Amino acid sequence: MKALIYKKYGNPTEVFRLENVKKPVPKPHDVLVRVYATTVNRTDEGLVTARYVVSRIFTGLFTPKKWIPGTDFAGQIEAVGPEVTSFKVGDRVFGFDDEILSSHAEYLTLSENGTILHMPIGSSYEQAAASCEGAHYAYNFIKKVDVKNGQKVLVNGATGAIGSAAVQLLHYLRAEVVAVANTKNLELVKKLGAVQVMDYTQNDFTITEEKYDFIFDAVGKSSFSKCKRLLNPKGIYISSELGWMASNIFHAMVTPLFRGKKVIFPIPVDIKKSLSFIKKLIEEGKFEAVIDRTYPLEKIIEAYKYVQTGQKTGNVVINMVTVMDKP
Numbered sequence: 001m002k003a004l005i006y007k008k009y010g011n012p013t014e015v016f017r018l019e020n021v022k023k024p025v026p027k028p029h030d031v032l033v034r035v036y037a038t039t040v041n042r043t044d045e046g047l048v049t050a051r052y053v054v055s056r057i058f059t060g061l062f063t064p065k066k067w068i069p070g071t072d073f074a075g076q077i078e079a080v081g082p083e084v085t086s087f088k089v090g091d092r093v094f095g096f097d098d099e100i101l102s103s104h105a106e107y108l109t110l111s112e113n114g115t116i117l118h119m120p121i122g123s124s125y126e127q128a129a130a131s132c133e134g135a136h137y138a139y140n141f142i143k144k145v146d147v148k149n150g151q152k153v154l155v156n157g158a159t160g161a162i163g164s165a166a167v168q169l170l171h172y173l174r175a176e177v178v179a180v181a182n183t184k185n186l187e188l189v190k191k192l193g194a195v196q197v198m199d200y201t202q203n204d205f206t207i208t209e210e211k212y213d214f215i216f217d218a219v220g221k222s223s224f225s226k227c228k229r230l231l232n233p234k235g236i237y238i239s240s241e242l243g244w245m246a247s248n249i250f251h252a253m254v255t256p257l258f259r260g261k262k263v264i265f266p267i268p269v270d271i272k273k274s275l276s277f278i279k280k281l282i283e284e285g286k287f288e289a290v291i292d293r294t295y296p297l298e299k300i301i302e303a304y305k306y307v308q309t310g311q312k313t314g315n316v317v318i319n320m321v322t323v324m325d326k327p
């Protein structure tokens, strides 16, 4: 099978090779999935470059333990181990795991008890794959706080994979969403559910007299110190990035000791729970992943280069389906 391979951490353009490798064989509790769509996301890019040294604790201290990257997939089950009871050959499935599923390949194996679910009814493979990583993080960030009907929430970076999912989830919870985005995407974020938009290329969103119950910085470009003034007396600030000198971790430890404005730095957990929730929303027509570009597997290194710009709108999908094997 064709797979993207890397044997050392570094810049994707230098460390990646597209190679032919042996197709994996499922163990007794595993399923073999023919991958039809996957994404290149900021988690993949962060793990391959090992930008945050701490990620090496999970992926390998000096060199990567798993040579094939990729954290999400949508595809079809081609074979099952003899002990598998929850899935059968032909099932359409999707999943995500930030501890790496090696989904940047034509096939992968994973345990039937892993983070794999039946696909949302009516969803395409591209849509299902694009509904995992950003949506999982957005769901976890939002679940950490109790967002109520009518509360005012500002989402900075509303056009990333996390931000575009967050706007939709907050809209679903009936929050009043104010989204910060680039000029070219103001209409998009309105469609996702924002009642008000701010163009970050024209204005600094922190220069305002507006007050918010929550500020979600889904792109990690702001700071608590700049946003504090914008929060209501019990307002909460959440960022997807550690912040300068890991200041968001520091504030998340210190601010809860006092009454008033707080910082929360959620550690995303329980992927199966978030994906089940997103699946339900997709089936109800209340969530649709934003897809920026689609690349074939042969162009996956180009896709990594694009993701590295930090300018993707929503998700970047790798479509593995050729005309020959279209299901």
Ligand SMILES: NC(=O)c1ccc[n+]([C@@H]2O[C@H](COP(=O)([O-])OP(=O)(O)OC[C@H]3O[C@@H](n4cnc5c(N)ncnc54)[C@H](OP(=O)(O)O)[C@@H]3O)[C@@H](O)[C@H]2O)c1
Binding pocket: 041, 042, 043, 046, 134, 137, 156, 157, 158, 159, 160, 161, 162, 163, 180, 181, 182, 200, 218, 219, 220, 221, 239, 240, 241, 268, 307, 310, 311, 312, 313, 314
């Ligand atoms: N904490 C976690 O567990 C976790 C997990 C995964 C990712 N992350 C981090 O979360 C961040 C977001 O990742 P992502 O995949 O959703 O998106 P992304 O690829 O980082 O894209 C960011 C989006 O934000 C917009 N943007 C860029 N600069 C901006 C600014 N100054 N103000 C407002 N919007 C701006 C971009 O729009 P333009 O087109 O205008 O540039 C783009 O659409 C990344 O920094 C990533 O490292 C954290």
